[in-house]
Amino acid sequence: MTAGTVVAAPRPRVRGGGFGSLLRAEWTKFRSVRGWVIAMVVLVIVTAGFLLIGSDQCSVGNSACTVPLGPGGEAVDDSYYLVRQPLDGNGSLTVRVTSLTGQIQAGPSPAHVRVGTQGTNLRAGVAPWAKAGIILEPDTAQGTAYAAMMVTGAHGVRMQYDYTGDIAGLPGQVSAAFPRWLRLVRSGDVITGYDSADGTHWARVGTVTLPGLPATVQAGMFAASPSYWQTAGQSGTGGPTLATGAFDRVGLTGDWPSAAWAGADIGADAMSPQLPGGFRQDAGTLQVTGSGDIVPDIPGNGGGNGVNISVALLGTFVGLIVAVVVGAMLITAEYRRGLIRTTLAATPRRGQVLLAKVVVTGLVTFCTGLVAATAALAVGERSLRRGGSFIDPVSTLTEVRLVAGTAALLAVAAVLALALGAVARRSAAAVTIAIMVIVAPWMLSTLLAQGAARWLLSVTPAAGFAIQQAYPRYLQTSIDYTTDRAYGPLVPWAGFAVLCAWTLAALTLAFFLLRRRDA
Amino acid sequence: MRGPVRAGVVPAGVAPAGVAPAGVAPAGVAPAGVVPAVLRAEWTKARTLAGTAWLLLGVVAATAGVSVFTVESASCHDGLGCPGDPAKLSLTGVQFGQAVVAVLAVLAVGGEYSTGMIRVTLAAVPRRAAVLAAKAAVVTVLVLAAGAVAVLGCVLAGRLVLPGHGLTQAHGYELVWLGRGPVLRAAAGSVLYLGLVALLSVGIAAMVRDPAVAIGAVLGLLYLFPILAGVVTDPTWDRHLQQIAPMSAGLDIQATTGLRSLPLSPWAGLGVLAAWAAGALVAGGLVLRLHDA
Numbered sequence: 011m012t013a014g015t016v017v018a019a020p021r022p023r024v025r026g027g028g029f030g031s032l033l034r035a036e037w038t039k040f041r042s043v044r045g046w047v048i049a050m051v052v053l054v055i056v057t058a059g060f061l062l063i064g065s066d067q068c069s070v071g072n073s074a075c076t077v078p079l080g081p082g083g084e085a086v087d088d089s090y091y092l093v094r095q096p097l098d099g100n101g102s103l104t105v106r107v108t109s110l111t112g113q114i115q116a117g118p119s120p121a122h123v124r125v126g127t128q129g130t131n132l133r134a135g136v137a138p139w140a141k142a143g144i145i146l147e148p149d150t151a152q153g154t155a156y157a158a159m160m161v162t163g164a165h166g167v168r169m170q171y172d173y174t175g176d177i178a179g180l181p182g183q184v185s186a187a188f189p190r191w192l193r194l195v196r197s198g199d200v201i202t203g204y205d206s207a208d209g210t211h212w213a214r215v216g217t218v219t220l221p222g223l224p225a226t227v228q229a230g231m232f233a234a235s236p237s238y239w240q241t242a243g244q245s246g247t248g249g250p251t252l253a254t255g256a257f258d259r260v261g262l263t264g265d266w267p268s269a270a271w272a273g274a275d276i277g278a279d280a281m282s283p284q285l286p287g288g289f290r291q292d293a294g295t296l297q298v299t300g301s302g303d304i305v306p307d308i309p310g311n312g313g314g315n316g317v318n319i320s321v322a323l324l325g326t327f328v329g330l331i332v333a334v335v336v337g338a339m340l341i342t343a344e345y346r347r348g349l350i351r352t353t354l355a356a357t358p359r360r361g362q363v364l365l366a367k368v369v370v371t372g373l374v375t376f377c378t379g380l381v382a383a384t385a386a387l388a389v390g391e392r393s394l395r396r397g398g399s400f401i402d403p404v405s406t407l408t409e410v411r412l413v414a415g416t417a418a419l420l421a422v423a424a425v426l427a428l429a430l431g432a433v434a435r436r437s438a439a440a441v442t443i444a445i446m447v448i449v450a451p452w453m454l455s456t457l458l459a460q461g462a463a464r465w466l467l468s469v470t471p472a473a474g475f476a477i478q479q480a481y482p483r484y485l486q487t488s489i490d491y492t493t494d495r496a497y498g499p500l501v502p503w504a505g506f507a508v509l510c511a512w513t514l515a516a517l518t519l520a521f522f523l524l525r526r527r528d529a
Numbered sequence: 530m531r532g533p534v535r536a537g538v539v540p541a542g543v544a545p546a547g548v549a550p551a552g553v554a555p556a557g558v559a560p561a562g563v564v565p566a567v568l569r570a571e572w573t574k575a576r577t578l579a580g581t582a583w584l585l586l587g588v589v590a591a592t593a594g595v596s597v598f599t600v601e602s603a604s605c606h607d608g609l610g611c612p613g614d615p616a617k618l619s620l621t622g623v624q625f626g627q628a629v630v631a632v633l634a635v636l637a638v639g640g641e642y643s644t645g646m647i648r649v650t651l652a653a654v655p656r657r658a659a660v661l662a663a664k665a666a667v668v669t670v671l672v673l674a675a676g677a678v679a680v681l682g683c684v685l686a687g688r689l690v691l692p693g694h695g696l697t698q699a700h701g702y703e704l705v706w707l708g709r710g711p712v713l714r715a716a717a718g719s720v721l722y723l724g725l726v727a728l729l730s731v732g733i734a735a736m737v738r739d740p741a742v743a744i745g746a747v748l749g750l751l752y753l754f755p756i757l758a759g760v761v762t763d764p765t766w767d768r769h770l771q772q773i774a775p776m777s778a779g780l781d782i783q784a785t786t787g788l789r790s791l792p793l794s795p796w797a798g799l800g801v802l803a804a805w806a807a808g809a810l811v812a813g814g815l816v817l818r819l820h821d822a
Contacts, residue, residue: 047743327756328749335745346643437741438639439550442632445748450625453594453755457621462602 032357039338040370049336050378057329058385063427064272066119076279076400077316078153079305079371080173085307085402087236088138088152088173089277091287091300092145094230101264103229104142105257106209107161108186111467112136112253114238132252138164139305142255142298146201147195148224148285152277156304157201157218158232159192161255167192168486169203169215173306176486177216179205190463191283196264199223209259230271231257233287233300236487250285254299277302305487310403316402319412320478323389326416327449329382330423333375334444335437340371350529360524364432368425376422379417387413404480415477415506420502422447422506426430426513432520447471464499471512473498476505555790564675567654567663574635575667584633585675588723590745592626593682600690615696616712617703619687624780626679627726630672634730637668639740639811655815658712665731665810669724672807676723680716711785718782718799725779725799725806732809736816750805751776768792773803 014083040046080086097103114135143160157171159179166177167190191206199222203215235253273289287300309318344350357363387409394401405413425443431440451472455463467473476498483497498505560817566731582595599621638661641647687705696702700773707713733750734743754774771792781791781798788794793801 070726324756328753331749331753333744335741339739437739438632438636438744441627441741441744442748445745445752446625446628449748449752449756450628453624453752454599454621457599457618459602459604462598 013247019499029362029366032362033351033369034234035353035356036340036366036370040252040374046336046339048377049332050374053329053332053336053375054382054385056332057323057325057379057382057416058389059325072401077402079153079403080153080306081155082172082174083403083405084174085309085400086153086173087277087303087305087307088154089275089302090232090234090304091273091289091298091302092150092230092232092276093270093271093273093289093296093298094150094226094228095266095271096226097146097196097229098226098265098267100197101229101262101266102193103146104191104193104259104261105144105231106189106191106259107142107184107255108189109256110136110142110161110163110184110253110369111142111256112140112163112235112251114249114251117118118207135251136163136253137235137251138162139303140233140251140253141168141304142231142233142253142257142300144192144194144230145228145232146196146227148220148222148227150228150274150276153404155220155223157194157203157220158304159203159205159215160232161190161192163235163253165206166484167215169218170304171201171216171218172220173304174484175216175218176484177203179203179213179215179326180207191259194229196223196229231255231296231298232304233298234302234304235300236303236305250301252285252287252299252301254297256295256297258295260294260296271296271328273298275300276404287527303487307402307486308481308484308487317394317399318480319391319404319409320480322387322394323412323416323478324390325386326383326419326475329420331445332447333420333424334377334427334448336439336440337371337375337427338431338440338444340367341428341431342435342440344499345435345529346437354529361521364517364521364524367428371424371428372421376417376421379420380413382420383413383416386416402481407478411502412478412480415502418506419474419477419509422474422509422513423471426509426516429513429516429520432524433516448474448509468499469508471509473500474509476500477502479505548785567656567659568666570650570654571660571663571667575671578640580636581633581671584629584636585671587629588626588672588675589679589682590632591629592622592676592723593686593726593795594622595625596620596622596683597686597690600686600694603691603694603696614784614786615687615691615702616715617780617783619691620680620683620715620719620783622679622683622689623783624776626676627751627776628748630676630723630726631730631744631751634668634727635734635743635747637664638731638734639738639743642738642822643740651822658814661731661735661810661814661817662744665728668727668731669763672727673720673724676720679723680719683719684712684716709785714795715783715785718795720798722779722782722802725802728806729775729802729809731811732806732811735813736809738816749812773801775802778802 015439023316061237077085078088082089113132114137116187140163141160143158145156145158145160147154147156155172155462157169161184165178165182166181166183169175169177169179180190182188188207191209191212193206193212195202195204199219200217201220202217204212204225205215206212221431233253233255235251238249238251271291275286275287285301287298289299290297307316309316341350353363354360354370391401426448427440427444430443431437434440434443448471451466451470452475455467458466479497479502483501596619601620603618641650644714650660651657684705684707691702691705698704703709703712705712707716729750730743730747733747737743737746754770754778757770774787778793778798779802781793782795784791784795791798
């Protein structure tokens with residue numbers, strides 16, 4: 011009989027003391043501490059309100075602060091020197107490229123170099139993505155669709171189209187001894203690019219469809235050379251560059267009504283550090299010199315005119331500190347007040363206590379972070395646009411990822427602080443460690459040489475900020491993706507996974523210590 | 530990290546003995562004797578806490594360690610990627626050592642609130658401003674001592690490592706050594722910088738009392754201004770931010786080249802940090818005076 015009562019008694023207790031009620035207990039602790047609730051409101055306010063104090067140099071209506079959009083809706087750089095004539099209907103253009111030479115500006119920081127003010131500092135050199143070749147496009151407006159075959163400084167022959175497309179052709183550098191033959195063939199909406207080393211053996215590089223291509227298109231030779239910018243530590247060298255392509259054996263098929271080449275700089279403006287180009291024609295050869303680039307625009311440091319949308323999420327750094335403080339206190343406050351003994355007496359299964367705290371911390375911070383990030387994007391975009399800035403557009407899916415990713419970043423950071431708090435049992439240590447491992451590497455990375463910075467941002471929890479990268483990386487641009495805060499060395503989910511791995515490691519340690527130690 | 534539990538217990542047992550003379554002195558001896566007694570009490574607390582020595586060691590390790598890492602990664606070949614200011618580069622670790630300084634200083638005040646020790650302290654020494662002043666003095670002296678060792682480590686790292694990485698006199702770089710006036714100023718100023726960060730942290734901890742909130746506030750105040758300055762493209766705004774930010778302005782003391790382009794002169798920059806520290810201490814003192822402990 012007594013055995014029966016002993017067995018019967020724990021049953022309702024176990025049911026009542028399941029994980030659900032543990033969650034409810036932790037939630038009650040959280041919501042009933044006024045300071046923590048206030049902290050969550052503060053988190054939203056500081057994350058969203060951070061940008062309001064910023065300002066921008068673009069004034070409303072300044073055309074230099076707008077960026078052309080490509081056919082895919084993405085912001086693009088589109089400036090080069092074009093030597094063209096119209097082509098009616100189907101036809102083809104064939105050239106031989108015998109050399110690609112160039113000039114690189116060597117000198118102090120080219121922060122805002124104006125067209126025409128330089129030229130004294132140029133030395134010979136070809137930028138890796140300097141390009142010269144043939145192009146076919148419906149018109150010469152910036153951001154128009156195109157297909158092009160080109161030789162490049164260090165990446166061989168490429169077929170590029172519509173800014174984002176890039177197909178490799180023959181490798182190796184072009185020279186008089188190793189010329190490159192390029193051909194574009196138009197058939198309706200379809201453009202096919204070929205290359206050849208000798209003019210007789212041709213290989214198809216790629217076929218591209220440009221929907222809605224008009225009957226008359228502009229076709230010809232172009233040259234472009236992107237700004238050259240090498241950073242290391244706090245200093246950098248670079249500036250605009252020039253590329254000159256030498257063309258001969260120009261072969262035209264189809265209907266080319268004008269029979270004469272016309273040259274023009276496309277897309278030079280005051281904000282682009284572009285040098286003036288030109289062309290020279292004699293006895294069947296053409297020399298085309300140009301500066302600029304035809305690529306997707308990389309906002310921010312890279313020299314693009316647009317603003318990175320993730321600038322609006324800069325307040326995450328502030329919100330993160332609030333999240334970390336609250337996350338650590340959720341457990342250290344219990345040690346401080348001795349409540350942990352009550353908690354562990356009520357629920358002897360300590361792993362479940364920790365898990366319940368993780369769930370409550372993570373969920374509360376995630377939900378608060380969703381509100382904060384949504385508000386930050388809305389407020390930030392508005393205030394940037396009011397300042398006259400042009401925000402490089404992103405897809406809705408990317409915006410959703412930015413918001414959810416920021417919320418997840420805050421949540422995981424709070425859980426990391428919670429785990430550290432369980433390990434250290436002391437809030438100051440937990441908060442400091444969490445802040446230093448997540449925020450400090452970003453500061454240190456600006457002071458370090460590139461290799462060290464890259465390493466630091468790949469292995470520390472700071473890598474988690476990669477989730478806020480808004481724009482894809484394009485390999486055909488000369489931008490350094492590693493130390494720019496807009497990118498970092500890892501792609502978004504990989505960087506976030508690094509933060510999660512650290513958090514999991516800290517949680518495991520906390521779990522074992524909580525089980526082994528006296529409370 | 531076994532500290533937290535014992536931290537409360539040990540001083541609670543020891544301090545009353547150390548503080549007792551302070552409670553007695555004002556009655557028996559001249560009031561002037563109070564200040565040294567309070568100082569002695571705070572010194573005893575700081576000395577007997579297990580965490581203090583570790584944190585001081587942490588200040589040295591974090592500061593010198595990060596500096597070694599930074600100068601090791603520096604390179605200057607073909608005139609590319611050369612750092613502008615080798616002395617400032619060598620002292621990079623101060624930006625990270627200050628976080629440990631902040632922990633040490635915050636715990637000196639906030640730790641007493643965590644354990645309830647503050648009630649004993651204030652019962653023993655009712656002159657609350659004297660308590661805060663004594664705490665500030667003890668913490669600052671400890672931090673200055675650790676800071677001097679740490680900064681010496683940074684300078685040594687710069688002196689020994691940088692010439693091997695291409696930052697030689699042939700490339701137009703002076704050696705990072707204390708014999709040069711600007712380097713001496715940068716090094717001594719960095720030690721003072723750490724001391725001022727300690728004072729700022731003591732003041733903020735007295736204001737908000739909770740160690741976690743205090744450390745969050747101090748690190749936020751120090752680190753967020755530079756991050757904010759990174760996105761402000763307007764040069765005027767950017768300059769103003771760098772002039773008022775405690776960390777950016779305070780670290781102007783480390784500059785040895787390009788002094789003309791600094792937002793503030795080196796000593797004026799350190800003065801801005803001193804103003805922040807003084808403001809925090811006054812506010813902390815007021816809170817301590819006006820509120821229940």
